[in-house]
Amino acid sequence: GAVVSQHPSWVICKSGTSVKIECRSLDFQATTMFWYRQFPKQSLMLMATSNEGSKATYEQGVEKDKFLINHASLTLSTLTVTSAHPEDSSFYICSARGGRLAGGETQYFGPGTRLLVL
Amino acid sequence: AQSVTQLDSQVPVFEEAPVELRCNYSSSVSVYLFWYVQYPNQGLQLLLKYLSGSTLVKGINGFEAEFNKSQTSFHLRKPSVHISDTAEYFCAVGDTGRRALTFGSGTRLQVQP
Numbered sequence: 113g114a115v116v117s118q119h120p121s122w123v124i125c126k127s128g129t130s131v132k133i134e135c136r137s138l139d140f141q142a143t144t145m146f147w148y149r150q151f152p153k154q155s156l157m158l159m160a161t162s163n164e165g166s167k168a169t170y171e172q173g174v175e176k177d178k179f180l181i182n183h184a185s186l187t188l189s190t191l192t193v194t195s196a197h198p199e200d201s202s203f204y205i206c207s208a209r210g211g212r213l214a215g216g217e218t219q220y221f222g223p224g225t226r227l228l229v230l
Numbered sequence: 231a232q233s234v235t236q237l238d239s240q241v242p243v244f245e246e247a248p249v250e251l252r253c254n255y256s257s258s259v260s261v262y263l264f265w266y267v268q269y270p271n272q273g274l275q276l277l278l279k280y281l282s283g284s285t286l287v288k289g290i291n292g293f294e295a296e297f298n299k300s301q302t303s304f305h306l307r308k309p310s311v312h313i314s315d316t317a318e319y320f321c322a323v324g325d326t327g328r329r330a331l332t333f334g335s336g337t338r339l340q341v342q343p
Contacts, residue, residue, distance in 0.1 A: 154335070156333045205273050224273045
């Protein structure tokens with residue numbers, strides 16, 4: 113149980129375009145979803161926290177107008193990288209946590225999305 | 231504020247040898263502790279977690295970890311490693327207040343034949 117999927121698994125786009133990444137909890141309702149970013153050979157850095165039906169909470173230094181997060185349902189959160197630039201190239205990973213019956217405090221991670229902006 | 235320190239960036243070890251990956255944390259509140267494993271180009275897979283109760287936690291793939299509150303540590307151990315254990319291992323801390331996880335910098339476990 114507790115499977116999280118991400119789509120797409122990788123994407124290449126031109127500079128200036130927008131890219132949407134989907135994160136889905138497949139077998140549980142995710143009250144909270146998190147978006148992380150990981151640079152090569154580095155750890156995960158939290159970008160934002162989203163709760164279903166409310167605005168995302170962004171970490172310091174993360175531009176909310178550039179990284180748009182929507183958590184419209186208990187099983188889906190989307191991250192849109194707007195006007196992408198080469199420095200946005202990274203590995204984006206989402207995670208989800210549900211209520212007590214869905215693992216409680218445990219976060220379950222998606223497989224990640226590799227973004228390359230040319 | 232919370233922080234996690236993984237003291238070793240890389241740990242080379244021979245197959246079938248024991249291994250310990252070290253993790254220390256700091257937090258002003260009660261914490262939950264996790265170990266995740268990441269294989270190349272993949273997301274994170276939960277190895278084990280400490281939420282409460284017994285301080286010795288057993289996880290998947292033969293791994294275990296011990297929560298030591300006095301030393302603020304949560305070291306990961308395996309008595310005999312396999313080639314397939316080669317991966318990046320992340321220690322993470324969370325709490326009920328913040329809810330997001332704070333990750334350590336990761337330890338690359340390299341199992342050699």
